[in-house]
Amino acid sequence: MKMTKFTRDDVLKLARLARIDLNEEEVEKFAGEFSSILDYVEQLQSVQVDGLEPTTQVTGLTNVTRKDEIVDYGYAPHDLLKNVPNVKDDQIQAKRMIG
Amino acid sequence: MSQWLPIAEIAAKVQTGGLKATELVEQSLKTITDKAEYQAIIATTESRARERAAEIDARVAKGEKIGRLAGVPFIAKDNFLVFGADTTAASNMLRGFEAPYQSTVINRLEAEGAICVAKANLDAFAHGASTENSDFFTTKNPHDKTRVPGGSSGGSAASVVLDLAPFALGSDTGGSIRQPASFVGCVGFKPTYGTTSRSGVVAMGTSCDVMGPMTRTVEDAALIYDVFAGPDELDGTTIPRDPAGYVENLDSSLKGKKVGIIKEYMAGGLDDSVKQQITASVEKLRSAGAEITEVSLPSLPLALAVYYIVVPAEVSSNLSRYDGQRYGHTYPDAKDLHESYNMSRSTGFGAEAKRRIMIGTYVLSSGYYDAYYKKAQTVRTKIINEFTQVFKNVDFLVGPTAPSVAFKIGATKDPLQMYLADVMTVGASLAGIPAITIPAGEAENMPVGLQLMAPARDDRALLGLAKAAEEQLA
Numbered sequence: 001m002k003m004t005k006f007t008r009d010d011v012l013k014l015a016r017l018a019r020i021d022l023n024e025e026e027v028e029k030f031a032g033e034f035s036s037i038l039d040y041v042e043q044l045q046s047v048q049v050d051g052l053e054p055t056t057q058v059t060g061l062t063n064v065t066r067k068d069e070i071v072d073y074g075y076a077p078h079d080l081l082k083n084v085p086n087v088k089d090d091q092i093q094a095k096r097m098i099g
Numbered sequence: 100m101s102q103w104l105p106i107a108e109i110a111a112k113v114q115t116g117g118l119k120a121t122e123l124v125e126q127s128l129k130t131i132t133d134k135a136e137y138q139a140i141i142a143t144t145e146s147r148a149r150e151r152a153a154e155i156d157a158r159v160a161k162g163e164k165i166g167r168l169a170g171v172p173f174i175a176k177d178n179f180l181v182f183g184a185d186t187t188a189a190s191n192m193l194r195g196f197e198a199p200y201q202s203t204v205i206n207r208l209e210a211e212g213a214i215c216v217a218k219a220n221l222d223a224f225a226h227g228a229s230t231e232n233s234d235f236f237t238t239k240n241p242h243d244k245t246r247v248p249g250g251s252s253g254g255s256a257a258s259v260v261l262d263l264a265p266f267a268l269g270s271d272t273g274g275s276i277r278q279p280a281s282f283v284g285c286v287g288f289k290p291t292y293g294t295t296s297r298s299g300v301v302a303m304g305t306s307c308d309v310m311g312p313m314t315r316t317v318e319d320a321a322l323i324y325d326v327f328a329g330p331d332e333l334d335g336t337t338i339p340r341d342p343a344g345y346v347e348n349l350d351s352s353l354k355g356k357k358v359g360i361i362k363e364y365m366a367g368g369l370d371d372s373v374k375q376q377i378t379a380s381v382e383k384l385r386s387a388g389a390e391i392t393e394v395s396l397p398s399l400p401l402a403l404a405v406y407y408i409v410v411p412a413e414v415s416s417n418l419s420r421y422d423g424q425r426y427g428h429t430y431p432d433a434k435d436l437h438e439s440y441n442m443s444r445s446t447g448f449g450a451e452a453k454r455r456i457m458i459g460t461y462v463l464s465s466g467y468y469d470a471y472y473k474k475a476q477t478v479r480t481k482i483i484n485e486f487t488q489v490f491k492n493v494d495f496l497v498g499p500t501a502p503s504v505a506f507k508i509g510a511t512k513d514p515l516q517m518y519l520a521d522v523m524t525v526g527a528s529l530a531g532i533p534a535i536t537i538p539a540g541e542a543e544n545m546p547v548g549l550q551l552m553a554p555a556r557d558d559r560a561l562l563g564l565a566k567a568a569e570e571q572l573a
Contacts, residue, residue, distance in 0.1 A: 026450075059531070
């Protein structure tokens with residue numbers, strides 16, 4: 001995997017994927033920083049890992065399920081909405097999506 | 100000299116009425132005010148703490164049994180959801196966020212009578228190794244106000260040494276309990292992954308996040324851990340606790356214990372002054388009967404690179420929930436959903452959060468996933484296998500907790516340099532094994548921490564060894 005230097009466009013593409021708007025100063029700063037960080041992690045490219053599987057979790061647990069029962073945790077919907085920026089009739093008011 | 104008794108003694112005295120919970124809470128709140136210049140605390144939960152303390156004292160007067168932590172005040176890192184103050188994770192993104200429920204760890208401590216009095220400062224979203232990434236302010240190291248307390252649990256660590264409360268709670272994903280504990284000179288314990296519930300703690304790197312106590316002594320750490328450790332149906336990654344518990348009959352003797360000193364941690368990248376102190380400490384363990392041998396984990400130097408691929412990937416996923424729609428900061432002038440998402444995140448997140456989200460996005464993106472994320476997780480397997488191999492010949496591992504003593508505030512100029520502060524702690528995080536730091540003297544007039552590790556699920560044995568080591572190093 002050839003290491004590419006992070007360009008302004010690379011950073012803008014990532015920002016778009018991550019749903020974050022960046023200003024020019026941030027774009028430039030991050031381009032430099034990401035190049036340096038990715039240079040550092042580049043050392044993994046040459047590591048031999050034949051026959052090994054990726055580790056996604058260390059507990060070894062699989063298929064942890066609970067009983068299909070309704071549990072009353074004692075929260076009223078109204079309480080759970082107290083941090084919502086725009087509430088109307090106990091519903092989360094969304095922004096316009098189309099048009 | 101601490102103003103607080105050992106935790107078990109405080110609880111016992113509250114239970115007999117010898118100490119009043121209300122007085123303990125006032126004592127803690129007053130100390131917090133007295134030490135305000137160190138900026139360890141974001142907010143107190145004083146109203147609720149006073150209420151709970153009054154309630155506990157009233158119940159004691161009626162002869163009721165309260166619990167193992169009756170009336171004991173404590174401080175929680177501000178990424179733990181707690182009632183009585185906002186939970187901010189030290190981020191502008193969560194300014195004003197009122198937790199609708201509490202973390203399981205907090206609930207378990209409260210069920211035994213403990214009282215949360217304040218929320219401690221941290222690097223925002225736990226991203227950092229110095230607490231300088233807090234969106235609010237930087238906590239000062241209690242030993243030297245020009246130096247950092249470490250991070251990300253810097254506020255919690257400082258709280259213990261400033262004697263604000265008998266104990267504090269931290270979280271550790273790549274060293275965030277251990278490194279600050281070593282920088283300020285207290286005990287910091289990162290238990291086996293899965294033995295502590297992550298429910299109600301702001302998520303950072305889900306495959307590494309562990310909750311843990313920060314205390315003056317190993318004995319206190321073991322007690323706090325014993326109270327909150329164990330499976331939780333609200334966290335599907337939790338595993339059973341040790342049936343023997345973590346307090347009774349710990350094997351606290353060094354004699355005959357096989358301890359491996361990690362060769363790769365004693366090499367380049369470790370400050371000479373710290374190395375000297377660690378070497379001297381290990382010698383003290385040897386003279387108490389521990390069988391110290393040098394061991395090698397050749398892939399361990401790769402752990403930091405693995406960590407800074409895997410954890411940003413998990414961060415990018417975990418922080419995608421902060422979209423300005425349901426909680427947290429929202430951009431007020433957004434004309435549509437797209438702008439609302441982008442600008443809420445843009446104006447709510449600090450630089451380090453943005454950095455980690457975007458690096459995570461990169462390593463998970465199409466065309467790069469295999470080369471970065473999948474490769475890193477496979478090297479993770481290699482590291483885990485080397486730990487498993489080494490534990491066939493030794494029962495414990497020892498080494499420094501951090502490559503240096505606490506550095507100066509503002510001294511770290513670039514993110515990669517800051518990441519290197521975690522070089523000795525990320526290995527245990529990726530492997531999920533328990534690790535604890537205990538004070539081991541000083542270098543350059545600043546505290547040094549000695550790190551001990553054990554195989555996964557051997558928390559009991561590790562706490563016993565740490566207790567013995569603590570005595571030797573006292």
